[in-house]
Amino acid sequence: MSVLRRVTILTRKEIELVDITPEIVRTVESSGVEDGTVFVLSLHTTTGLAVNEGLPDLEADIADFLAGLVPEERPYRHARFLHSDGQMAINAPAHLRGSMLGFEAFFPVAGGKIVKGSRQTVYFVELDGPQERTFAIHVVGEPGGGGGRD
């Protein structure tokens, strides 16, 4: 059994950690999958996914540290007119920050619920905002109610 859901959000900041844990939990619990895996994927190249403790101070620390690790001003090759877009490609730092985070997360699903630590929060990480963004939640596994278990 496979349930795929796309979720679209509007971000507000250039770098922003958006808590998407409730969306994932809700999707798993309504999917009908009893035992399996939930995959979460960003559909962009200047965003990331991160799992960490859901505290505002840590969110700010992560955002500041990412900005510091990949400085805005360096002689990036990706600082040119991008003919395939018709705009200046001047967002190399966002791409590099995203490559450090990765674009996916996954968790087991058991008894129809996500298996994750109580302090684990799943963040969609905007790195070139504000923008409209979409992530996918894909729940794959065996259905409940006896179906698919024999």
Add this chain to the structure above:
Amino acid sequence: MIDAHAHPLMVRELVEGDPALARAVREVWGLLFPPQPLEVFLREMDEAGVDRAVLLPVDCTTAHGCCLPGNEAIARLAERSDRFIGFASVDPALPDAERRLERAVRGLGLRGLKLDPALQRFDPGDRERAFPLYRLCGELGVPVVVHAGMSWAPRGLASFARPFLLEEAVQSFPGVNFVLPHLGWPWTGEALMLALKYRNVFLDTSVIYARTPREALAKVVGEGIGVPALEGSIPGQLLFGSNYPRQDMRRAVRGLKSLGLSDALYRAATAGNAARLLGLGGGAR
């Protein structure tokens, strides 16, 4: 802060309901990435620290069979948010261009005229086609933005966008304020020449050359015309412009900040000069 140069061509609410506009944005203007909701435009302004943005259309009816977008669409956007300052555009080749401009300003409440000789394919020094529009701008008390310098639009022709083509017009209409965008690059010297000589010529900083806005402005202004020339000679004629969405608004602001302008010139370029040009009073919300 006022961004004196933005184009609302990737606003989803505008583009998705108008297939002809969507095609023109791709094929004439050359923007090929997905449009975003209007709310994202406003949030980008927030994040960049921009209070208000001047929305510039281009009427390319004769040259390309399209408006990018129409004056009514600009007026509707300006009605949706007082953070938008809508300009009009008319096609100088149309026989009723003056009537259209008068209607856009007096009827729709638009605050200035945008012409793009490179896309509209006309000589901005043409006495028959262009001068009547400049004269009308003077009568209406609105400024005119005349594209100058390289055109990144695939259908634009830079040969119509040499700043010196405007000198006779600037000289003939001293009561009309002319804005030359993009610092006129690669003819920045010509644009500066006009601004140095004529007090009714303004330059906006929306240069798109190469690299980041910080590097482009460092090259074109810092190593080219020099900050001291701006500080000493045309402090009242410089406007901040991003050329959004061709260029990121946030990084355009950072580029201007990195130039090392005096506080007085930075404030003038980002608020005071545009407020005076547009008759806005305070300059920012």
